[in-house]
Amino acid sequence: MRYVLAGTVxxxxxLHQDWWFWTAARPLVFGFMPVGLFYHGxxxxxxxxxxxxxxxxxxxxxxxxxxASSPRSEEKxx
Amino acid sequence: xxxxxxxxxxLAVVLYVGVFAFRRSGRNESAExxxxxxxxxGTAVFLLSLFGTNMTAFTILGSSGHAFSxxxxxxxxxxxxxxxxxxxxxxxxGTRLWALGKRFxxxxxxxxxxxxxxxxxxxxxxxxxxxxxxxxxxIIGVMGGGSTLxxxxxxxxxxxxxxxxxxxxxxxYVFFGGxxxxxxxxxxxxxxxLSFGTAALAVIGGGMGGxxxxxxEMLNSPATxxxxxxxxxxxxxxxxxxxxxxxxxxxxxxxxFCLTARRMQQFKPTVILxxxxxxxxxxxxxxxxxxxxxxxxxxxxxxxxxARRTLAVQGQDLLPDRRVELRQAAAGxxxxxxxxxxxxxxxxxxxxxxxxxxxxxxxxxxxxALSTMFTEDIFAFYGGKxxxxxxxxxxxxxxxxLGLTAVAYLIALxxxxxxxxxxVQYAFSGYSALFPLLVAALFWRGSTKWGxxxxxxxxxxxxxxxxxxxxxxxxxxxxxxxVVWTFFGAAALARTPGGTAVFGLMPVVPxxxxxxxxxxxxxxxxxxxxxxxxxxxxSKVD
Numbered sequence: 341m342r343y344v345l346a347g348t349v350x351x352x353x354x355l356h357q358d359w360w361f362w363t364a365a366r367p368l369v370f371g372f373m374p375v376g377l378f379y380h381g382x383x384x385x386x387x388x389x390x391x392x393x394x395x396x397x398x399x400x401x402x403x404x405x406x407x408a409s410s411p412r413s414e415e416k417x418x
Numbered sequence: 419x420x421x422x423x424x425x426x427x428x429l430a431v432v433l434y435v436g437v438f439a440f441r442r443s444g445r446n447e448s449a450e451x452x453x454x455x456x457x458x459x460g461t462a463v464f465l466l467s468l469f470g471t472n473m474t475a476f477t478i479l480g481s482s483g484h485a486f487s488x489x490x491x492x493x494x495x496x497x498x499x500x501x502x503x504x505x506x507x508x509x510x511x512g513t514r515l516w517a518l519g520k521r522f523x524x525x526x527x528x529x530x531x532x533x534x535x536x537x538x539x540x541x542x543x544x545x546x547x548x549x550x551x552x553x554x555x556x557i558i559g560v561m562g563g564g565s566t567l568x569x570x571x572x573x574x575x576x577x578x579x580x581x582x583x584x585x586x587x588x589x590x591y592v593f594f595g596g597x598x599x600x601x602x603x604x605x606x607x608x609x610x611x612l613s614f615g616t617a618a619l620a621v622i623g624g625g626m627g628g629x630x631x632x633x634x635e636m637l638n639s640p641a642t643x644x645x646x647x648x649x650x651x652x653x654x655x656x657x658x659x660x661x662x663x664x665x666x667x668x669x670x671x672x673x674x675f676c677l678t679a680r681r682m683q684q685f686k687p688t689v690i691l692x693x694x695x696x697x698x699x700x701x702x703x704x705x706x707x708x709x710x711x712x713x714x715x716x717x718x719x720x721x722x723x724x725a726r727r728t729l730a731v732q733g734q735d736l737l738p739d740r741r742v743e744l745r746q747a748a749a750g751x752x753x754x755x756x757x758x759x760x761x762x763x764x765x766x767x768x769x770x771x772x773x774x775x776x777x778x779x780x781x782x783x784x785x786x787a788l789s790t791m792f793t794e795d796i797f798a799f800y801g802g803k804x805x806x807x808x809x810x811x812x813x814x815x816x817x818x819x820l821g822l823t824a825v826a827y828l829i830a831l832x833x834x835x836x837x838x839x840x841x842v843q844y845a846f847s848g849y850s851a852l853f854p855l856l857v858a859a860l861f862w863r864g865s866t867k868w869g870x871x872x873x874x875x876x877x878x879x880x881x882x883x884x885x886x887x888x889x890x891x892x893x894x895x896x897x898x899x900x901v902v903w904t905f906f907g908a909a910a911l912a913r914t915p916g917g918t919a920v921f922g923l924m925p926v927v928p929x930x931x932x933x934x935x936x937x938x939x940x941x942x943x944x945x946x947x948x949x950x951x952x953x954x955x956x957s958k959v960d
Contacts, residue, residue, distance in 0.1 A: 352502055356494070357657055365637055365646035372629035373705070374646040377490040380498040381701050387501040387693040391509065395686045400513050 345398050352390050356383065421759075422571035424768030425775050428610075429587045432603045432779075436591020439599030449798075452596035452812045453525055453790040459678045463605050465688040468675050469695045470604035470611075472504070472666060474559070474780040478611060478703050478773075479566070479751050485707030486750030487726075489645030492707070495659045497700035501693035503663035509689045511667050512676040514860050516685070518955075519677040527673050527856070528795040534859045534955060535867035536947045538799070544874050545795045547852070548670050551845040551881070552784055556822065559781025560585050560830040566778045569755050570771040581830055584775075588782050589823040592789075593816050597678060600782045607776035612695065614773030615702035617766070618758065622706055625761025629705075632712035641727075642711050658923040661930050665849035668856060671787035703754065710753040716760045722748050733895050741895065781826075789818040843917070844881045847926040851877040851933040858937050863956050869941030873933045880929045884918055887911075 361376040369378040443451055450456055459467070474480075485492040515530070524530045528548070532541040563584025564577040575583075591599045623629055636642040644650050666672055679685065713719045725747035733741060755774065758767045793815040797803065803811050854873050858865035887902075891913040894900050899912035899919060912919045920928050946952065 349502075349506060353660070356499060356502065356660060357653065359653055361648075362653065363647050363649045365643065368630075368633055368637075372633040374490055374633070376646075376648060377493055377701075377705065377708075380494045381697060383498045384501040384693040384697040387498075387505065388690055390502070391505045391690045391693070394506070394509055395690060399686075400510075400517075400682075 341397055345394060348390060348393065352386060355386070356380075420764045421768035421771040422567065422575055424765075424772050425567060425570055428772035428775060429583065432606065433587050433590050435602050435606065436593070436595035436599035439591070439595030439602055443596070443598060449793065449808060449811045449815070450523075450525065451598075452815060453786070453793070454674070454678050455596070455598040455601060457520065457678055458680050459601055459684070460680060461684045461687055463601055464679045464684045465691060465695075466608040467601040467604035468508075468672070468688060469692060470608035470776075471671055471675050471780065471783040472669075473608070473611065473699065473777055474555070474562075478614065478699070478754060478777045479562070481700060481703045482707030482710070482754040483749060483751035485645075485704040486710050486722075486753045487748070488650070489647070489708055490704065491648045491651045491656070493700060493704040494648065494656065495651075496662075497696050497704070499660040500663040500666070501696045503660065504666045504696075505689040505692045507664065507667040508676070508685060508692070511856055511860060512673070513682055513685050515673055515676045515856075516679055516682055518860075522954075525674070525677065526791050526794045527670060528791065531855065531859055531867075531870060532799075534947070534951070535865070535870055536951055537867035537870070540867050540871045540874075541795065541799075543871065544852075544855070545791055547848070547874050547878050549788060549791065550878075551848045552670060552788055553826075554845060555784050556781045556788070556826045557829050557833075559588070559779065559784070560823075560826050562778040563588075563775070564830065566755075566774060569752050570768075570774070572759075578831060581827060584779060585823050585827040585830075588779055588785065589819060592782050592786050592823075593819050596815075597786060600786050601678065603779075603782065607779065608695075610773045610776040612698050614770055614777075615699050617773075618706060618754065618762075618770055619702040621762045621766060621770075622709075622757050625757075626709070626713065629709055632709050635712055636708075641730075645708055645711060652922060654922040655919075655924065658927045661850050661924070661926045662846050664853040664930065665846045668849040668852045669787075670791055671783040673856070674787050674790055675783065706754055706757060707750060710750065710757060713753075713757060713760070716756055718756045719753060722750060722753070785819055785822055785826075788822060789815045792818050844885055847884070847924070847929055848877050848881045850926050851880060851929040853930060854934045854937045857934075858941070862941075863952050864941055864946060865937060866941045866944045866946055868944040869937040869939075872936040872940040876933055876936050877929065880925070880932075884925045887918055888913065893917075 358376070358379055361379055364376065365374040367375055369375060373381075448456075481492055481496060484496075515527075518524060518530060522530075522533060524533070528541045528545045531544060532538060560581050564579075564581030567575050567580030567584065568577045571580075591603055595602070626632055633646070636646060648656065667676075710716075710719055711723065714723065725744045729736075729741065729744045729748060733744075736744070755771070758770050762770060793802075793811050797814050798811055802814065852874065855870050858869065858873075891900060891902060893913055893915050895915070899909070899914040901909045901912045903909075903911040905921075908921060909919070910921055918925050
């Protein structure tokens with residue numbers, strides 16, 4: 341599962357480089373928004389969905405409830 | 419003047435929030451309470467204040483100004499790339515920082531590095547690099563406060579007074595409220611500027627008679643049609659910009675903030691909602707900045723467009739001073755204020771002005787972070803806490819807040835903004851180059867203090883070198899970049915109108931890659947920390 345999620349993160353990263361809309365302004369979504377801007381707005385929604393997947397399937401549980409405190413570095417005296 | 423009254427009311431409210439937070443902390447005068455709010459922030463405050471901490475004057479003013487001149491590419495460069503990188507780094511790095519901070523009691527990244535790599539003075543050097551990259555931000559914050567208040571009041575409040583008022587208010591609530599006050603103010607600020615976007619879009623859209631006609635007119639004009647695409651930007655430049663958000667988790671005010679959550683579960687809604695918050699604030703700001711190109715009925719915007727036209731047509735023949743003058747006249751950092759003043763009713767312009775002010779006043783968390791770092795990494799580490807007691811640590815932090823804000827204000831009065839704007843530009847690349855330190859310390863048991871030293875020294879040298887290069891080689895007026903060094907026929911190093919290109923990429927790319935490389939190579943050649951230390955950090959995940 342970890343590898344699938346890592347692959348998904350890389351795929352989403354690559355989707356940011358949308359050369360297919362590079363020189364296109366049309367269609368104007370809702371009649372006023374250039375398609376390149378709309379794409380990156382939807383991309384933000386995709387990022388949020390990706391984070392839902394990461395939280396659901398790859399939460400760093402071993403770190404969730406750390407053990408009790410131990411001395412801080414400056415208290416060791418250097 | 420009425421919009422300025424709204425802003426004054428807002429300033430009074432945030433000052434009161436700081437004092438209220440001070441009262442709320444009661445007799446708890448511990449460093450952990452003042453600097454980290456006793457690691458007790460709840461879900462909503464953690465999300466909103468973390469987001470607000472990362473939003474600066476640039477979020478509303480700079481993004482719309484950049485979009486006014488460069489078009490929709492602004493959103494892809496600065497918002498959507500961050501929508502992926504920032505939550506992923508908060509998820510993978512922020513959560514681990516939180517856990518280690520809770521387990522070992524760390525309050526700053528340098529404390530963590532010192533313990534993890536068993537070093538002392540190397541940590542001090544990392545502190546110096548971090549502080550040097552952070553200070554320009556604080557100065558820019560004071561400058562932004564002065565100029566924004568002057569713009570909102572129509573010049574009634576002069577720059578020096580506006581800067582002083584903003585500096586005093588920020589100093590007040592950071593001084594009294596510490597992290598708790600700063601987090602509450604940031605929560606309020608975030609709610610204000612999240613609602614700003616939608617309200618501004620509706621009001622200005624209504625005033626302009628909708629955006630359909632404006633968009634069509636822009637597409638039909640050869641001068642403005644490219645602003646609705648990314649044809650003026652190279653795909654390599656666009657790609658290399660995705661390295662910039664790596665700086666976010668490396669900024670001390672962000673990674674210190676990660677330590678304030680009450681439970682690690684609070685990162686869950688934060689990382690899921692962060693891209694949506696970015697969307698809510700950046701999309702309207704960028705879109706309005708682009709559409710401002712058709713707001714020719716606003717006299718000040720028409721003057722900007724005229725200056726841009728003159729620059730494009732006669733730029734090569736103009737004297738350098740005249741070119742600088744025209745560039746300043748064409749700059750769009752205040753277009754959104756101008757649109758609001760023109761299209762919004764006075765009371766709404768005042769409310770929205772308070773929203774802009776909220777974004778401008780983001781230097782609070784940076785001031786507090788630097789104060790935390792100074793008291794923990796320098797004062798406490800070099801024996802101040804032992805000699806003078808824990809209470810003196812908080813007093814030192816408060817005195818540091820006073821001194822730092824006063825110095826930032828005095829510098830803001832004297833120095834030209836352009837110097838610090840440039841410094842902030844370098845700071846992003848610098849903090850991105852410090853990102854490998856966090857990754858290595860958290861995930862690679864083979865990393866060593868010497869690897870960390872090599873990465874930190876490289877970061878400092880690279881930032882200074884890029885700054886010197888841009889100072890020595892003047893930026894070309896327009897057109898192709900000035901190539902300074904070729905390598906097998908390729909432009910290896912070039913000066914572009916907006917900065918520097920290394921093989922067509924932004925300098926941040928080689929800075930990060932070489933920083934990683936140095937960390938790996940030098941660590942492999944030097945001795946690891948003791949087994950006990952490695953066991954403490956890696957036993958749980960092995």
